[in-house]
Every structure is written in C-alpha cells, then in structure tokens.
Amino acid sequence: MNYFSSQFKLGILGGGQLGKMLLSETRKFDIYTCVLDPSDEAPSKIACNEFTKGDLMDYDTVFNFGKNVDVLTIEIENVNVNALEALEKLGTKVFPSSQTLRIIQNKATQKLFYVDHKIPTADFVRFAYVSEIEDAIDNGGLQLPFVWKAAQFGYDGNGVKVVRSKADLKELQDGECIAETMIPFKNELAVIVSRNSNGEVKTYPVVEMEFHPEANQVEYVICPARISFKVAKKAQETALKVSEAFNHIGLLAVEMFQTENDDILVNEVAPRPHNSGHHTIESGYTSQFEQHLRAILNLPLGKTDHKVAGVMVNLVGAEGYSGDVHYEHIDKIMAMEGVTPHIYGKKQTRPFRKMGHVTIVNEDLNTARKIAEDVKNLIRVISL
Amino acid sequence: MNYFSSQFKLGILGGGQLGKMLLSETRKFDIYTCVLDPSDEAPSKIACNEFTKGDLMDYDTVFNFGKNVDVLTIEIENVNVNALEALEKLGTKVFPSSQTLRIIQNKATQKLFYVDHKIPTADFVRFAYVSEIEDAIDNGGLQLPFVWKAAQFGYDGNGVKVVRSKADLKELQDGECIAETMIPFKNELAVIVSRNSNGEVKTYPVVEMEFHPEANQVEYVICPARISFKVAKKAQETALKVSEAFNHIGLLAVEMFQTENDDILVNEVAPRPHNSGHHTIESGYTSQFEQHLRAILNLPLGKTDHKVAGVMVNLVGAEGYSGDVHYEHIDKIMAMEGVTPHIYGKKQTRPFRKMGHVTIVNEDLNTARKIAEDVKNLIRVISL
Structure with a gap:
C-alpha cells in the first residue's frame, strides 16, 4: 500500500x-x-x-x-x-490491537497478564468492590499501607491512592480495583519500545521520572536516566519482554520501578505515544510521534538515540487558580537556553490540570536539569 | 499582548x-x-x-x-x-515590512539597494526590455557571457538564465531584467539571520549549497558549510549587514557567493523561512520556523546552534515522468540512519518540480553527506 x-x-x-x-x-x-x-x-x-x-x-x-x-x-x-x-x-x-487494549484497559487484567507472562510486578490483590477491601484487612489478607488503584478509567493520577488507614477507604470510588504492595523504590523509570509488523524493534533510552509528591503527576522526565548501565540494561530488557508478551505493534511505553535492591518491577504500560517520550521531539533523532507512525504503517523504524540530553517539565495549573489561563513569565523561560514550551491550548486552568509541557535540551544533562528547575520555579500557570 | x-x-x-x-x-x-x-x-x-x-x-x-x-x-x-x-x-x-518587500520583489531594485548600502554584490546592468540587451552587447556595454535575471516573479530557477550568445536572447521572457557579471565561485553559501522588534539578533550557522547543474535548483544543503572559520565569519558579518540595512524583523535568508579569492558577494535574499534552513527542523536547537514566530511575535530568540550536522536533499520530479506521483524506494531511505523525508503532498509530479525534501542528520558531517548521496541515488520521484 x-x-x-x-x-x-x-x-x-x-x-x-x-x-x-x-x-x-x-x-x-x-x-x-x-x-x-x-x-x-x-x-x-x-x-x-x-x-x-x-x-x-x-x-x-x-x-x-x-x-x-x-x-x-x-x-x-x-x-x-x-x-x-x-x-x-x-x-x-x-494498532494497538483490541486484545492488547482489552488487557490494558483494566488494571487488574493487566497485572494478571504480567503474572502469567512472568514479568516482574508488585504483588497485588484484586477486588470486585471497595467493601471487600475492609474485610480483607480485618481477615489479615491485606496489610496497610497499600496502593489502591481503580481497575478502569483512571488517568493522570486519578484512580490511584495510597491507603494508610481504614479511614482512607471512605475516599475511594467504588468498583473493581486492586490493592498493590507499596514498593520502596529509588526511581521511577520508563522505556518506550517501538515495533512494526515486520517484527523490527527499537527501544528508546531509559528515562527517569520525578513525581510531584501531592498530585501524583510526573513533574520532570529526564533523558537519559541517571542510573547505572546495568540497571538501564535490565529496564530495557524488561520493557522488551513486555512488548513481546503483548505482540504489540506501534509504541508501548513501559513504566517501571527501580527498587532499593535494583530490581525492576513493571508498574503499568501505555500502548501509544506517552508523556515520558515528549522530550524526543527536541532531544531524539526520531520523535516518538514519528516513530509511532513508522511502526503502525510498517515502515522502517527510526534511530532512537538522543542527539542531546533532554528534560521535560509538565506545565500544570498552579494551586489556588481557576479560570482563564495565563502563562506567567513564559517570555522569560523562552529566553533561557534550549527551552521550548508546548502549550496545549486549554482555555481554562485549574489546580494540577495538565496545560502543557516544556522541553529543555542541552549537551550536558546536569545543565539541562538545572535549567529545568529554573523553568519550573519561574513559569506559573495561573488565572488573571 | x-x-x-x-x-x-x-x-x-x-x-x-x-x-x-x-x-x-x-x-x-x-x-x-x-x-x-x-x-x-x-x-x-x-x-x-x-x-x-x-x-x-x-x-x-x-x-x-x-x-x-x-x-x-x-x-x-x-x-x-x-x-x-x-x-x-x-x-x-x-513582518517583513512593505518597504522590505518592495525592495526584494524587484531584483533590480534589490541590487541597487545593495550598492546603496555598500553591500558587496556582483556587477550588473538594468534593462527595461530584453530588446535593450542586444543593443548593449552590440555597443560593447555588456560582455558575453552573463547571467540574465527577470526583475520580477522569478523563483525556483525560473527567470534566471546564463546567456552565452546572442542566440540565447530569444529564449528570454520580455520585461524588466538585469544582466549580471558571471562570478567564478568556489561555493554558494547561505546564512539565516533572525531579528525581533527588541533588536535581538541571532545568526544561524553558514550552510553550503550544491546546485543541480541543469535545473538551477539546490540539490544539497550542508550544515555546517565546509569552509574556513575566516570565510564563515565574513559570510555571517555580511548577512548581518544586509539584515541591518533592511532593518528587518523575522527571518532573512541571505544567499551569497564565495569567490575564488574568498570574497563574499550577496546574491539575493528571502525575508522568510527558506529552503536553506529546512535542515534546522532536525539539526538545530531551534527550527527556523519556530525562530520566525519568535521573531515576529517579539519573543526571545532561540539558540541557533546545531545539535548535530545536517544535510538536506531536495526531492524533485525525475526527468521523463509526469503524472500521479510515486516515491520509489522511500521505504529504503527511511531504513537509513538519521533520515527523515518531508513529503509536500503534491499529487502530480513533473521534471524538476519540488515535491519534498529529505533531511539527513548525524554527529559526523561526512557521514551525513555520504548518506545524503545514497538517499539521492536511491529515491526517485516518478509517475506510475
């Protein structure tokens, strides 16, 4: 064709x-x-x-x-x-196939898929209703604290909550869910795997994600991750294993935990271009969006190396502001070296709403990370 | 605002x-x-x-x-x-201003502008009609060979012709024109200057242009140009001088000749994103298109350095083919390292019609140039 x-x-x-x-x-x-x-x-x-x-x-x-x-x-x-x-x-x-999507849409099914395919993931228990959780705690079948996740329709930090006491259960939305063992981890990592119908596979470099402590949203994505070669290799091999298990075509973003023992546990996946790959527009030889197209059209895949180091900062609405959006100091961050804002064009801001992202590229990763922090401290998404 | x-x-x-x-x-x-x-x-x-x-x-x-x-x-x-x-x-x-455009639209006026502003350019004579050229040759006021250029509406190699004999005059379209001394040159170079209303100015690296011998269209654009630091500096200074003379805002692409004596002569300018800057999408910190926006909106200008070396190949219709376009071997060039095609979406091809371009990036310029030649030899824009 x-x-x-x-x-x-x-x-x-x-x-x-x-x-x-x-x-x-x-x-x-x-x-x-x-x-x-x-x-x-x-x-x-x-x-x-x-x-x-x-x-x-x-x-x-x-x-x-x-x-x-x-x-x-x-x-x-x-x-x-x-x-x-x-x-x-x-x-x-x-692409992705209905089969892949059916597994991924439901977090409980997704977790079972990892278990079935011997892909390392945090231990979990599945529940049909939130009311069953309390029974499990009382019976000793579940230990506090744990991470509650709604099986369906969670995104951007919605549908995920750390439960530390039985009182916290009242805040959870009812329905199918999982309770996951809390993993003490050093890093959250992500790897994007691309694969076309011919079976050609290329893996992007491992990135490191820093989360906002309250909003459970990614605050910085750092490429390449500041981890050892050994850990990076393990993360890439794990991501490849996930991609093969799904027999997936297109992009598959695999989010993982690096535990305190340097084990890699798969957290969740997204079968499409992903926030953790936005930096590739500026930092990579082939942006994740171009790569997704190449993969689903069965064209040869592009080079996944990075030209320079990249750090992405999510632009989310500042706390205390709701209404017509204003990007305070956007001109100031644009005067900084290697800084490109991406404004999504939402007219209204509200606390923690994703309004855009900023990519910072530099030959030196530490410089990029430093500039990213300056960007983060300077720009504010507010209402006037 | x-x-x-x-x-x-x-x-x-x-x-x-x-x-x-x-x-x-x-x-x-x-x-x-x-x-x-x-x-x-x-x-x-x-x-x-x-x-x-x-x-x-x-x-x-x-x-x-x-x-x-x-x-x-x-x-x-x-x-x-x-x-x-x-x-x-x-x-x-x-942006560009009506005044700048009025000067640039007419090649005779543009040349006079360079003379007035002491900007080096090839010697020329202006004619109101082609018939005057023959008189000038006969009177000894004009020497053969020379380069004829229509004063208006020339582009993509139309409206430019080398006149070697009086017989060649018959092929010229009538109207205002110039006859320019033929310059024996080592290289054709281009520099894109960006300038915003605040007076901030940033200059892109000098690129080298290789022309197709027949079609008078650029075949390769090479960034950075393989010239000495001294010549590059002179080219950038000349481009800056042109930009200042126009008091120009936005992008100004300045095409120049490097003569056999390493003099720099301005050929012509384009007050907008330009073919010689397409490689910046993949090779540069800031693409020329983003930079044009930053400049005309009076935002801070982006970094103009290149991340990696870039070579651009124009995709033009192959000789002997007219009709519904087919990009033969596009899948093969996409399998080559650092190769990105840009297809313009014209439905019909004809000989030498600009149908797209391909950018090749690599850390090493010589490797990029070699791959560009492979691309050029492989892909063909034909009709089926």
Whole structure:
C-alpha cells in the first residue's frame, strides 16, 4: 500500500493533545487523517483532514468511523474495544490491537497478564468492590499501607491512592480495583519500545521520572536516566519482554520501578505515544510521534538515540487558580537556553490540570536539569 | 499582548509548503492562525484556524484579510505590497515590512539597494526590455557571457538564465531584467539571520549549497558549510549587514557567493523561512520556523546552534515522468540512519518540480553527506 497518497486513510481515536502532536508528524509524510472525538473543541480538529464528532465508547460510532479507514490507532485507551475487534475481523489494521487494549484497559487484567507472562510486578490483590477491601484487612489478607488503584478509567493520577488507614477507604470510588504492595523504590523509570509488523524493534533510552509528591503527576522526565548501565540494561530488557508478551505493534511505553535492591518491577504500560517520550521531539533523532507512525504503517523504524540530553517539565495549573489561563513569565523561560514550551491550548486552568509541557535540551544533562528547575520555579500557570 | 490566547490572530499570506511547516510550530504555541491563499488545495488549509481563498496580488483581498489579524507575515514574496503599506498605517504589524518587500520583489531594485548600502554584490546592468540587451552587447556595454535575471516573479530557477550568445536572447521572457557579471565561485553559501522588534539578533550557522547543474535548483544543503572559520565569519558579518540595512524583523535568508579569492558577494535574499534552513527542523536547537514566530511575535530568540550536522536533499520530479506521483524506494531511505523525508503532498509530479525534501542528520558531517548521496541515488520521484 502507498501511504504517501490520498488513497490511504489513517484513523485516530481521540483528538486530544497527543493526537495533535501525532498529526503534526502525519503532515510531514502527507498522510490523510481522520479523527473521532466527542468534543467540538478537540485540539486535533483543525489539524486533520476529516473530523467526526462522536462517543469513543459507543460501538456503532467507533465501528462506522473505523470502516472508513485503512489503519486505526488511538491516543487514549478508553475506546470501545468490541468495535475494534469487529473491525479487525473485517481486515482493518488496528494498532494497538483490541486484545492488547482489552488487557490494558483494566488494571487488574493487566497485572494478571504480567503474572502469567512472568514479568516482574508488585504483588497485588484484586477486588470486585471497595467493601471487600475492609474485610480483607480485618481477615489479615491485606496489610496497610497499600496502593489502591481503580481497575478502569483512571488517568493522570486519578484512580490511584495510597491507603494508610481504614479511614482512607471512605475516599475511594467504588468498583473493581486492586490493592498493590507499596514498593520502596529509588526511581521511577520508563522505556518506550517501538515495533512494526515486520517484527523490527527499537527501544528508546531509559528515562527517569520525578513525581510531584501531592498530585501524583510526573513533574520532570529526564533523558537519559541517571542510573547505572546495568540497571538501564535490565529496564530495557524488561520493557522488551513486555512488548513481546503483548505482540504489540506501534509504541508501548513501559513504566517501571527501580527498587532499593535494583530490581525492576513493571508498574503499568501505555500502548501509544506517552508523556515520558515528549522530550524526543527536541532531544531524539526520531520523535516518538514519528516513530509511532513508522511502526503502525510498517515502515522502517527510526534511530532512537538522543542527539542531546533532554528534560521535560509538565506545565500544570498552579494551586489556588481557576479560570482563564495565563502563562506567567513564559517570555522569560523562552529566553533561557534550549527551552521550548508546548502549550496545549486549554482555555481554562485549574489546580494540577495538565496545560502543557516544556522541553529543555542541552549537551550536558546536569545543565539541562538545572535549567529545568529554573523553568519550573519561574513559569506559573495561573488565572488573571 | 498575550500571544498564548485566542484573542491574538496571526495572518499568513500564502498557504504553501512553507506556510504549512510554519503552522506546525504555531500549534506548539497555540497561536490562532488565518491563512490567505488562492488555491482551495493549499497545503495549509487544513492546518490553520481560518482559511480565506483569495488572490494574494489583489489589494482589497489582502487589505481585508489583514484588517482581521494582529500580526501579518508571508510565506511568499509575491503579494500586494500597497495593501501591506495601508495596513501598517492602520497599526497592523507586518513582518517583513512593505518597504522590505518592495525592495526584494524587484531584483533590480534589490541590487541597487545593495550598492546603496555598500553591500558587496556582483556587477550588473538594468534593462527595461530584453530588446535593450542586444543593443548593449552590440555597443560593447555588456560582455558575453552573463547571467540574465527577470526583475520580477522569478523563483525556483525560473527567470534566471546564463546567456552565452546572442542566440540565447530569444529564449528570454520580455520585461524588466538585469544582466549580471558571471562570478567564478568556489561555493554558494547561505546564512539565516533572525531579528525581533527588541533588536535581538541571532545568526544561524553558514550552510553550503550544491546546485543541480541543469535545473538551477539546490540539490544539497550542508550544515555546517565546509569552509574556513575566516570565510564563515565574513559570510555571517555580511548577512548581518544586509539584515541591518533592511532593518528587518523575522527571518532573512541571505544567499551569497564565495569567490575564488574568498570574497563574499550577496546574491539575493528571502525575508522568510527558506529552503536553506529546512535542515534546522532536525539539526538545530531551534527550527527556523519556530525562530520566525519568535521573531515576529517579539519573543526571545532561540539558540541557533546545531545539535548535530545536517544535510538536506531536495526531492524533485525525475526527468521523463509526469503524472500521479510515486516515491520509489522511500521505504529504503527511511531504513537509513538519521533520515527523515518531508513529503509536500503534491499529487502530480513533473521534471524538476519540488515535491519534498529529505533531511539527513548525524554527529559526523561526512557521514551525513555520504548518506545524503545514497538517499539521492536511491529515491526517485516518478509517475506510475
């Protein structure tokens, strides 16, 4: 098939910020794109060839949209998987596959998948209802503290909570969930694996993630991670093992813990371009968005090395501000060396809302990290 | 003014490939964009917020379009300059200015500007009609061979011809023109200068251009140029002098000859993102498109250094092929290290038509140059 002609159509489920950055790469290859998103204000709307407004969880909507394209991908996991399965039967190429998405959509199923495939992950117990948790604690089947995770629809730190006492249980939303052993870890790491249908595989360098202590959102992503070669190798091998287990095509971002004993435990995965790979736009030979396209179109994969060191800072709404967004001191950070802001274009800010990110690149990682801290201290996402 | 809100509107005259690449950067900063172009199939149409179909040379069309925006820029020089001048009087910020464009649009005026500002350039004679050239040759006022250039509307090698005999005169289009002394040169060089309203100036590294011997189109752009530090310094100083003479805001690409005596002569300029800067998307800390935005919005300029060496290959239609375009072996070049194709999306190819470009980056310039040659020998833009 000739991707470089208008005969070919690429469909993207979800028209958010990730989709917008992916579309920027499709323009480079002149790929005809169709986007489905429930919002008339989807960031991707003005960057695609055809925009369809519709519910990503509705079978008919997703099925009818997918019938019209040759290759279908996602920028968000919460889509109607039954429709994807039906489309696969009709011959539409769906990456990630319905099978992969079905496993990943549910955190309990995802954890069981790791256990089945002998992929190291933190111990956990699965519950159908939150009420069962209290019984388990009382019976000695579960020790406090632990990490509660909703099985479905959690993202950006929602649906994840550290439970230290039985009183904390009242704050949890009801429904299927897991309780995970708290892992004392040195680092949170991530590796993005790319894989095409020909079986070609390329792994991005290991990145290190620093989380905001309260919001449970990534504050800095640091590439390359400041870890030993041995640990980096183990993290990359683990990520590859996960990718092979899923027989995954496209990008797979694998988030991992480096424990105090330098063991690597898989936390969770995302089968798409991921926040931990945004820095590749500026730091890498091939941006993760271009690589995702190459992979799902079965083109040769690009070089995954980095040209220079990169640090990404998430721009989230400052506490105490809600309303029309204002990026205080954005001109000042733009005067700093190697600093590129990416503004997502959301009109309203609120505390901890993801509003954009800033990439800092430099030949020297420590310099990049220092500038990143200056950026973080200077820019504020507030309302006027 | 807050550029990072939808209150602000950026207007772009011309919706071609350069505009499309510029729009890709406006998305990063969430800038609201309006594009004017005569074609319903303009590449920028799907990447801007508001598209207006209209004639770029028509006073009312340009004036009415420009009234609606805060900052107006161009991606092509052939626009109605009187309308720009009227808009400037109303307070619209127009970059490049109507004055700069008026000088640049006419190659004879441009050459006289260099002479007036003591900027070194090849000797020339101006003619109102081609018929005057023959008289000049006969009277001894002009020596053969020389380079004929149409004063207006020449681009991509059209409107430029080497005249070796009086017989060659028959092939020239009539109208205002110049006859330029042929300069034996070692290299064609280019420097892109960026400048914002605050007067901040940053200069990109000198690049070297290799031309196709027949089509008079750039075949390779090589960054950094393989020249001595002394010659590079002279080229950058000359480019800065041109930028200052124009009091120019935005990008100014200055094309120059390095003579056999290592003198630098200015050939011509483009007051906008330019083919000689496409490699910066992959090789530079700040792509020329981002830099143009920073400059015209009076934001701090980005670092102009290169992360790695870059070579750009123009993709032009192969001789002997006209019709529906096919990019033969594009998958093979994508398997080569550090290779990124940019396909412009024109449906029809014809000999020497600009259909895209390919950037090759590598830590080592000689390796990049070698891979570029392999790319050039492998890919063919043909019709099926």
